[in-house]
């Protein structure tokens with residue numbers, strides 16, 4: 001297991017190990033199971049691509065309530081920064097009116113992606129919309145977005161691995177690495 005890696009002329013150091021990620025995902029799944037266990041209706045899970053695909057795959061295998069899985073592809077980041085705009089690259093293919101929805105995100109930085117997607121969903125009259133994220137950078141979003149299930153809070157670092165990319169690469173790394181400044 002590498003302590004540091006070089007990618008696109010940048011150095012990244014190991015930050016959250018695969019073992020710790022496993023524990024974080026299990027704890028999140030326990031919380032989410034406890035919350036939804038008494039719901040009568042099937043829950044609609046919406047994973048935000050691309051970054052959340054690995055987290056989503058690990059999370060759903062630990063969920064114990066009836067649910068359906070859907071994906072949307074949103075883009076707000078260019079290189080290592082938020083552009084301030086959210087583009088819908090692949091839209092949701094399910095009607096969420098009268099349904100309970102849980103949005104699953106990899107990381108919340110400015111909160112713009114989740115805020116604007118929650119706004120789009122709310123227009124379709126769901127019964128409820130809850131937000132789950134593996135990682136959150138509270139110093140950046142200052143709680144402008146109301147997160148219901150958070151795996152771990154981190155400082156405003158740029159990170160890669162476990163689904164998170166650097167210009168399209170490094171999503172496959174089992175551990176999470178942070179940019180060495």
Ligand code: 5GP
Pocket residue numbers: 048051076077082105106107108109110111112113114157158159160164165166
């Ligand atoms: P937000 O809209 O909250 O500013 O950004 C959310 C999206 O930006 C995430 O879904 C993720 O794709 C990307 N993002 C935010 N922070 C990071 C980071 O530290 N590393 C990487 N690779 N992507 C990030």
